[in-house]
Amino acid sequence: MSTNGPNQTIGLTTISRTVASLAVGVVHTLERAMVGDGRMRTARGNAWEAVCADRARAEQRRELDRLVAELTAARAAARDRREVRHPQSGSLSTLQRYVGLHAPDAILLTHLHCDHMLDAVSYVVVRRYAPDGPYPPLPMYAPSGAPDRLAAAYGQEGSSVDDVYHFYGLQPGTFPIGPFTVTVDRMNHPVETYGVRLEHDGRVLCYSSDTAPCDSLLRLAQGADLFLCEASYLDGAENPPDLHLTGREAGEVATKAGAGRLLLTHLVAAWGSEAHTLESAAAAYTGPLEVVRAGACYDV
Ligand SMILES: [Zn+2]
Known part of the structure; x- marks a missing residue:
């Protein structure tokens, strides 16, 4: 029995990464709309920044977990x-x-x-x-x-x-x-x-x-x-x-x-x-x- 190597296709991983980066982008745009373009660094702005950073990190962790799960399944x-x-x-x-x-x-x-x-x-x-x-x-x-x-x-x-x-x-x-x-x-x-x-x-x-x-x-x-x-x-x-x-x-x-x-x-x-x-x-x-x-x- 034999298996082939991976296909050269655009898979769910690629799509998911695109969605993740889009989501992070939307959050940052929303932040700019709420607190301006960075000159007024308010507590609210800083909180948003922290939230965005947390979300980005969480998304990266989820993506990593998902990739590991996908490799395991593969x-x-x-x-x-x-x-x-x-x-x-x-x-x-x-x-x-x-x-x-x-x-x-x-x-x-x-x-x-x-x-x-x-x-x-x-x-x-x-x-x-x-x-x-x-x-x-x-x-x-x-x-x-x-x-x-x-x-x-x-x-x-x-x-x-x-x-x-x-x-x-x-x-x-x-x-x-x-x-x-x-x-x-x-x-x-x-x-x-x-x-x-x-x-x-x-x-x-x-x-x-x-x-x-x-x-x-x-x-x-x-x-x-x-x-x-x-x-x-x-x-x-x-x-x-x-x-x-x-x-x-x-x-x-x-x-x-x-x-x-x-x-x-x-x-x-x-x-x-x-x-x-x-x-x-x-x-x-x-x-x-x-x-x-x-x-x-x-x-x-
Ligand atoms: Zn059953």
Whole structure:
């Protein structure tokens, strides 16, 4: 598998910086209008100056934080050029940065929770209104109800996204997508959710999607060279049932399945601690293990 370098595009970063500098400019103009052009340095003027400086510094800090977050997200870009995308939140910017907005050959939605589908809504604009578009409909493998959910999220009365996606309803089973042999099965999650096993050229990638422990996940992960598994919950906490895995549970599945490598994803900072999750996974799985870093490249 391989990734490309960053695209030479004007991205959100550039736009955001422009907006930030415009905002600072507006504040300074407002200050000049209120206190004159600098000869009367009143307490009010000085206060404004301090406010403006604080705002500028805060904006710089926000911009820095945002850039760090963007870089972190971008490291999730390790995907084959023959892409089957799972458009988790943030994946669109990653796609643009590393591979190209029109690189995907297909999209697979594991379930219709918002954090796993909304980038596919934004992607409608990319394909439908491209200057050299519209692009031909893209195969979209998704749970039942996806056409209506995506159209509703797109947000226009009576809108449809059928011109952008050709929908294929997921059901447990095995089918081809391009060069990949794809097996999906239902997970233990409150909505119709599919874990995915992707096979190509004797190598296997398994992705848990969102799930609590279940036998079907163990089957999908059997012998996987790379097991990308969610670990949302903190081990030892009072976690709701039938929703997500802890690091320990992810490690247990990896061990039982004989997975060659375990990558933990979907850690929710507000619910736990990365170090704790990693530690509890390592207690249950002795193979290569790490928490995924956006923008990192993982060979299968
Ligand atoms: Zn979910």
